[in-house]
Amino acid sequence: MTATTTQTADRATAATVEFRSLRREFGATxxxxxxxLAVRPGEFLALLGPSGCGKTTALRMLAGFEHPTSGEVLVDGEDVTRVPAHRRDAGMVFQSYSLFPHLSALDNVAFGLRMRKVRTAERRSRAAELLELVGLADKGERYPHELSGGQQQRVALARALALRPRVLLLDEPLSALDAKVRLTLREEIRRLQRELGITTLFVTHDQEEALSIADRVAVMRAGRLEQCAAPAELYGRPATAFVAEFVGTMSRIPGRLDGGTVEVLGQRLPVDGDVPAARDVDVLVRPEAVLVRADEDGTARVAATSFLGAAVRVMVRLGDGTEVKADVPAHEGAALGLGAGVRVSLPERAVLVAERRGE
Amino acid sequence: MARLKPWRWAVFGLAALYFLVPLAASVVFTVDVPGQGLTADAYTEILSTDGFGSSLLLSLELAAATIAVVLLLLVPATVALRLGAPRLRPVVEVVCSLPLVVPPIAFVAGISTVLKWGPDHLSHTPLFQTFVAIQNPDFPFVLVLAYVVMALPFVYRALDAGLRAVDVRTLVEAARSCGASWPQALVRAVLPNLRGALLNSAFLTLALVLGEFTVSHLLGFTPFAVWIVNVGGEQAQLSVAVSVLSLLLTWLLLLALASAGGRSRTTASRG
Structure with a gap:
């Protein structure tokens, strides 16, 4: 609570956050x-998942706006489950524009300091300092309706940081912004977070966003954690079929298990990770790992192509009707017209398999 | 100002005639006395007539008390409704609209029946003193209670419209995460953004109380509207003069309220 004297730099000890068997029921759901889930000190952790997976509920529990049916929330090893929201020491940026419409940008940032009874002169200088930090030093006298969406979220970020919270909570702060602003702001959030070394939780349903800025990404489904890992690991070695398909693009190709290997597309490849019990399985492949070669005698046909810049994403329909997405370099892709015969193969590497989905 | 098209002028003119002709007729009636020519006697007489100041003051006091009570009652209620129990909204809306459906005569009949319980059944209980106190002719609090009920439909609608325009939940949560307690969040973050709705509620309640006749007359009190009618029975000219004056007075009060609210709003939105 002594947020008034220290300076921004001396954040030697960032907080840890821990969720312990959190459970929340709303009626029957x-x-x-x-x-x-445990968050390390100073870490930037993204909570990723489809809508309704509980990621926002988890964040709101850390903020103190929701209360768990059972389980506990720990900050720095301390149980804060019963602490009211205004004593949680957590700064939050909301999805919708949440600035106080009746206050200028400067007063918005200074709001928390006013609640803590900081003297006027001190809180104005501190608020100005924070506005400078988010690059809006000259916009202090503007009112929220005079600011663009991106500027409003920057002010909201400055406001969230004003009390030097132990954790920073970001609830899809970029989803209301247009694509370009979204990119610059997310880099800026990352830069600020590194600079301040503050433990940060970032909720998003956009997997690209999560992979590009987080230290670790926690993928959630139906109120449970599927996998929590660094972006590269999450992409390269997804723990479950759900993670594999939710993060990045995945195609499923039917195959047949045989011991530790799987027979797919006429090839025999080793299986990576857990081997399911069933013999009929799907092999999960990323588009960049699928090899496509023009071949008039091939049973597969090009069903659609879309130009992505450096590569062309080709949708190939196999003989049995399975659709496989493949990325081929742009100069090769030019040769693959709609309906052209192709041959599809996989590189000689271990592959992920999942039980075949019942249609 | 936007350029007005001819047909707009026509409509505007008709409306102005509809409002201004009776008003002008009233004014002429009060100043043009047959046989004496133009005179302002009717107006100067008002001030010396017994009861003008006291009845007007009573009405203003009643209005102030009604505004305070109805806002203290409905602001927390509508905010709570929005945050905690959105499903109860239709219920509250219907309850708040009931006073529009119940005629004032029936309403006042009910009130006087209840007031009679005082002497009839409660004379040996401490509650009797309460019944006496709320009927104190210097400040009949029972009228405030009645006016609060009568103002419910207007105030509820004004507040509801105001709350619709702001994202109350996010504002409260933003304030809470900035270290504001519940009451602080309400006062510092929500109320300032309801300024328009609060002013509207105050306007409507003020106008209602200044013009209310049925309930106060039948309960035997003499606020401004009742006094005007009483005076009119004796001197027609005087009563019309008072009506004109009360109309001007209400306008002035509303303008004062509006400019007080409007000024702080324009300074607030200036960059």
Whole structure:
């Protein structure tokens, strides 16, 4: 609570956050179904998942706006489950524009300091300092309706940081912005977070956003944690079929298990990770790992192509009707017209398999 | 100002005639006394007539008390409704609209029946003193209670419209995460953004109380509207003069309220 004297730099000890078997029911629906997750000090952790997976509920529990049916929330090892929201020491940026419309940008940032009874002169200088930090030093006298969406979220970020919170909570702060602003602001958030070394939780449903800025990404589904790992690991070695398909693009190609290997597209490849019990499985492949070669005798046909810049994404329909997405370099892709015969193969590497989905 | 098309002028003119002709007729009636020519006697007489100041003051006091009570009652209620129990909204809306459906005569009949319980059944209980106190002719609080009920439909609608325009939940949560307690969040973050709605509620309640006749007359009190009618029975010219004056007075009060609210709003939105 002594947020008044220290300076921005001396954040030697960032906080840890821990969710312990959090459970939350809203009537018959279960929003969180035993969530366990630990956030390291100073870490930027993204909570990723489809809408309704409980990621926002988890964040709001850390902020103190929701209360768990059972389980606990720990900040720095301390149980804060019963602490009211205004004593949680957590700065939050909301999805919708949440600035106080009746206050100028400067007064918005200074709002928390006013609640803490900081003297006027001190809080104005501190607020000005924070506005400078988010690059809006000259916009202090503007009112929210005079600011663009991106500027409003910057002010909201400055406001969230004003009390030097132990954790920073970002609830899809970029989803209301247009694509270009979204990119610059997310880099800026990342830069600020590194500079301040503040433990940060970032909720998003956009997997690209999560992979590009987080230290670790926690993928959630139906109120549970599926996998929590660094972006590269999440993409390269997804723990479950859900993660594999939610993060990045995945195609499913039917194959047949045979011991530790799988027979697919006429090839025999080793299986990576857990081997399911069933013999009929789907092999999960990323588009960049699928090799497509023009071949008039091939049974596969090009069903659609879309130009992505450096590559062309080709949708190939196999003989049995399965659709496979493949990325081919732009100069090769030019040769693959609609309906052209192709041959599809996989590189000689271990592949992920999942039980075949019942249609 | 936007350029007005001819047909707009026509409509505007008709409306102006509809409002201004009776008003002008009233004014002429009060100043043009047959046989004496133009005179302002009717107006100067008002001030010396017994009861003008006291009844007007009573009405203003009643209006102030009604505004305070109805806002204290409905602001927390509508905010709570929005945050905690959105499903109860239709219920509250219907309840708040009931006073529009119940005629004032029926309403006042009910009130006087209840007031009679005082002497009839409660004379040996401490509650009797309460019944006496709320009927104190110097400040009949029972009228405030009645006016609060009568103002409910207007105030509820004004507040509801105001709350619709702001994202109350996000504002409260933003304030809470900035270290504001519940009451602080309400006062510092929500109320300032309801300024327009609060002013509208105050306007409507003020106008209602200044013009209310049925309830106060039948309960035997003499606020401004009742006094005007009483005076009119004796001197027609005087009563019309008072009506004109009360109309001007209400306008002035409304303008004062509007400019007080409007000024701080324009300074607030200036960059």
């Amino acid at each position: 279960v929003a969180l179904d035993g969530l366990d």
